[in-house]
Amino acid sequence: MNIEGFLFSAVEASVKYPDRLDLGLIFSDEPCVTAGVFTTNQVKAAPVVIDIERLKEGRAQAILVNSGCANACTGEEGEKNALAISACLAETLGIPDEMVQLASTGVIGEQLDVAAFEKNITRLVKGLSSDNFDKVAEAIMTTDTRPKVACDTVKIGGRDVRIMGMAKGAGMIMPNMATMLAFVVTDAQISFPELHKSLLFGVERTFNRITVDGDTSTNDMVLVMANGRADNPWIDGDSPDDQLVFQDALETVLKDLALQIVADGEGATKxxxxxxxxxxxxxxxxxxxxxxxxxxxxxxxxxxxxxxxxxxxxxxxxxxxxxxxxxxxxxxxxxxxxxxxxxxxxxxxxxxxxxxxxxxxxxxxxxxxxxxxxxxxxxxxxxxxxxxxxxxxx
The missing domain is CATH 3.10.20.340 (ArgJ beta chain, C-terminal domain)
Structure with a gap:
């Protein structure tokens, strides 16, 4: 399933290891209403700190994600490196820097290899396609044994509203999200308060209900981008019934992803x-x-x-x-x-x-x-x- 207006790309950038996809991009051709939920760990990775500040406006247009390096516990240099790759991507895409959300996963304490990003950003942008959703899901894997994707479609105001999600996670899972990233895109026309409310409700009943090993991490986040292309009646404070329909559909996608994380728990057989x-x-x-x-x-x-x-x-x-x-x-x-x-x-x-x-x-x-x-x-x-x-x- 594709969603009009969203494009995806993934490349091998050798952030840590060669011969694997490790740099992914999710891009909307217009700014999206965007909501996020982030780690409750007091130790927060550089991208998490940056994203929280940028999402105060509730808008984003791109998500740049890498595996192989968490960029956590890296001090001022880590934040400087994150901002540098964000600026590089924004310039290449021709969008404001604050419209970029960043995500990293991998080993804690190592500095990002900025050169690896700068060398591959142009190729990453050129590879944008509506067909590369699964490749981004592969690029965010660490100890995962398989990509995790889910989708759902519901009727709101007589219009089809589509939701697509991906996640990574296999260890350090619990108590509130964990070593996991999840990115969801939808063509719903929805206001920020209702999108944020739906996300909080869904995360609490899904990602906050899973455990692999009782640990939690520094980079956890769930982001949802809504571009409004479905042209459904606006989901806002005056449409509680439509909001519940969307909320239930979002929870369905998040629960699917959450159960895939548990099933792929490190070494899990059941x-x-x-x-x-x-x-x-x-x-x-x-x-x-x-x-x-x-x-x-x-x-x-x-x-x-x-x-x-x-x-x-x-x-x-x-x-x-x-x-x-x-x-x-x-x-x-x-x-x-x-x-x-x-x-x-x-x-x-x-x-x-x-x-x-x-x-x-x-x-x-x-x-x-x-x-x-x-x-x-x-x-x-x-x-x-x-x-x-x-x-x-x-």
Whole structure:
């Protein structure tokens, strides 16, 4: 699916390694309403600092992204380098410098090779095409094993509104976004407050509900650019129904990308939905779900295909939420293994172990103490996770 007015390009610039796409560009032929959500880490990479300041106007026209170097913890020189490549791109595109958003991912603490950018910017711009969306998704990969893209189309005011998104991420995932980048383009005609509101809502329910290893990073961002080409009735404060339709469609795309990140977690072999229901409040359900989803003991049991319900119960018990253990039901998929806090026996455990052999399954925990219900998405911990992260910088 293409979206009129948006062009994409990716080249090999050898930012860190040769023989791979590592420099990408997303460009709109006109300024877009643009919203962003950024890392909550106190240590913010140079591009994040620059983007936050530039997005105060809620407008952008280009996103320049590189893999291979995070440009984080690089001081004044790192910010100077980021501004230099931004200026180079803006001049080549013939747009104002402040219309450029920057994104970087890779190793922390290394300075950008500005010459590698300057040498390849012209070639990058010349390669702009509506058909290169997947190539940019490939260029932003680090330890990812595959590109991650998603799309959706909805009707608003009788007009087709299209949304396309890409993401990267495989490790350092959790608690609020993580080592991930996501870029979304849409032809929706929407005001900045409604776009920003929709993005915040969607991120909270998707990227903020995934965990691979409980870490978070310095470069995380999600950007959404809307060029208005769909010519739908304006989505603004006077059109709450249309805003909800768009918000739901955006969340669909973000959730698709978020689940792809979990499925591609470093060394992961399984994708797991941890669902907690029957809590007093949604917030309490989320707290318990996160505690279970981030437990190393639980995640290693998933890898070993061991229906170790005791580890899950222990995680629930240390989440800091008051509940009644004697009421809890616990199921692996559709197999109930604990009822009212009591183990249902070896046959139930055997059936639950079969569920764990699947590539994707759910863990359902019912506290039977209220109406609060939330989900968190996680993956297993494998031997390969340690291997990948033991020598990542090499």
């Amino acid at each position: 994708t797991i939905t941890v669902r907690v229901c029957g809590a007093k409040e949604d917030e309490e359900a989320e707290t318990i779900a996160r505690t279970v989803a981030t437990s190393s003991l639980v995640k290693t049991a998933f890898f070993g295909e061991d229906a170790n319900w005791g580890r899950i119960m222990a995680a629930v018990g240390r989440a800091g939420v008051r509940f009644y253990p004697e009421r809890v039901d616990l199921a692996f998929g559709d197999v109930l293994i604990v009822k009212n806090g009591q183990f249902l026996g070896s046959e139930a455990e055997k059936a639950a172990s079969e569920i764990l052999k699947e590539k994707s399954f759910s863990i359902c925990i019912d506290l039977k103490d209220g109406t609060g219900c939330e989900e968190v998405y996680t993956c297993d911990f494998s031997v390969d996770y340690v291997k990948i992260n033991a020598d990542y910088r090499s």
